[in-house]
Amino acid sequence: MMERVYNFSPGPSMLAQSVLEKAQQEMVVYGNTGMSVMEMSHRSKMYTDIYDKTVADLRDLMNIPDTHEVLLLQGGATQQFSAIPLNLMVNGKADYIDSGNFAHLAAEEAKRYGEVNIVASSRDDVYTYIPDWKKGAFTPDADYVHITSNNTIYGTRYVELPEVNAPLVTDASSMILSEVMDVSKFGVIYAGAQKNIGPSGLCVVIVRKDLLGKAKDICPKLLNWEVQAKAGSMYNTPNTYGIYLAGLTFQWVKEMGGVAEMEKINIEKAALLYDFLDNSKLFKATAQKEFRSRMNVTFITGDADKDAAFVKAAAAEGLVNLKGHRSVGGMRASIYNAMPREGVVKLVDFMKKFEAENI
Ligand SMILES: *Cc1c(COP(=O)(O)O)cnc(C)c1O
Numbered sequence: 490m491m492e493r494v495y496n497f498s499p500g501p502s503m504l505a506q507s508v509l510e511k512a513q514q515e516m517v518v519y520g521n522t523g524m525s526v527m528e529m530s531h532r533s534k535m536y537t538d539i540y541d542k543t544v545a546d547l548r549d550l551m552n553i554p555d556t557h558e559v560l561l562l563q564g565g566a567t568q569q570f571s572a573i574p575l576n577l578m579v580n581g582k583a584d585y586i587d588s589g590n591f592a593h594l595a596a597e598e599a600k601r602y603g604e605v606n607i608v609a610s611s612r613d614d615v616y617t618y619i620p621d622w623k624k625g626a627f628t629p630d631a632d633y634v635h636i637t638s639n640n641t642i643y644g645t646r647y648v649e650l651p652e653v654n655a656p657l658v659t660d661a662s663s664m665i666l667s668e669v670m671d672v673s674k675f676g677v678i679y680a681g682a683q684k685n686i687g688p689s690g691l692c693v694v695i696v697r698k699d700l701l702g703k704a705k706d707i708c709p710k711l712l713n714w715e716v717q718a719k720a721g722s723m724y725n726t727p728n729t730y731g732i733y734l735a736g737l738t739f740q741w742v743k744e745m746g747g748v749a750e751m752e753k754i755n756i757e758k759a760a761l762l763y764d765f766l767d768n769s770k771l772f773k774a775t776a777q778k779e780f781r782s783r784m785n786v787t788f789i790t791g792d793a794d795k796d797a798a799f800v801k802a803a804a805a806e807g808l809v810n811l812k813g814h815r816s817v818g819g820m821r822a823s824i825y826n827a828m829p830r831e832g833v834v835k836l837v838d839f840m841k842k843f844e845a846e847n848i
Contacts, residue, residue, distance in 0.1 A: 543736035566681035589640030
């Protein structure tokens with residue numbers, strides 16, 4: 490078998506090797522059940538035990554209080570762009586902070602269901618920073634305020650949360666479990682799984698219980714959080730295998746020492762890259778320093794041909810998927826939880842070598 494590469498893809502992205510190996514061992518026969526997890530009835534005790542443990546481990550890892558429900562739904566983060574207004578727009582008004590393309594898409598989708606006020610935006614500056622929401626005008630009777638905690642394409646993150654009266658809703662797809670979050674500060678936290686959790690298609694939705702039961706009549710049943718909460722995320726057949734893999738990742742994060750420990754490792758990994766970039770004569774980080782992401786590190790040489798040559802040469806060394814998003818170009822190293830420190834060290838060593846040869 491070919492050796493595994495260091496995969497810097499923004500998502501779907503690397504999973505911990507021990508998670509993949511465990512899944513492989515258990516693939517054909519899980520425990521003493523005589524069948525694969527994929528073959529289990531989602532209503533059987535053998536499966537609901539897996540489901541319950543997965544949710545309990547996530548509650549543990551994120552210290553999720555009893556005030557909040559945990560849902561494991563389908564349709565990725567994008568499905569929630571629709572579910573959020575459909576479940577929360579009682580007054581028909583919401584505030585959005587536009588800090589990146591996913592934030593923009595979330596706001597555009599919400600406009601189909603109500604009035605959307607863009608409190609602040611960094612769109613005109615290619616989203617290189619988190620816009621200054623402190624100067625923005627929030628709607629007094631907004632049903633919620635929506636933010637994107639980490640902007641995957643541009644490599645920026647919120648360093649401070651907006652203090653708002655309305656429930657705060659965040660898209661945490663590319664940062665969940667990478668740093669400690671105070672769940673009690675949020676009305677809703679949602680995250681597509683394919684960055685820090687497991688396979689794509691699955692979405693973790695953590696919602697404050699008092700926000701359930703407000704869905705619009707037109708809200709499809711499958712998108713209705715109250716319906717899903719009452720059904721234990723099983724109004725229809727859930728993504729059983731994806732949930733099982735998410736559970737393996739949650740166990741792995743626990744073995745690594747939990748989210749606080751992951752955060753320490755992630756700060757160190759990101760610093761390795763940014764320290765190099767800040768002293769480089771060839772490469773330059775693109776996000777404003779204050780808002781730099783710990784998960785997605787974006788950088789350029791300033792010469793599109795050199796960027797392309799770098800991406801190609803890195804791939805030949807087993808450092809793959811470093812090309813930036815098609816909308817911004819340049820490079821992006823996504824260094825989620827499952828990217829080991831050694832992968833980042835190897836990348837920095839290669840960048841040094843490439844710099845020496847191309848300056
Ligand atoms: C990847 C990503 C999405 C899209 O997730 P899907 O699961 O493809 O719908 C949305 N928001 C953010 C911040 C992301 O990083």
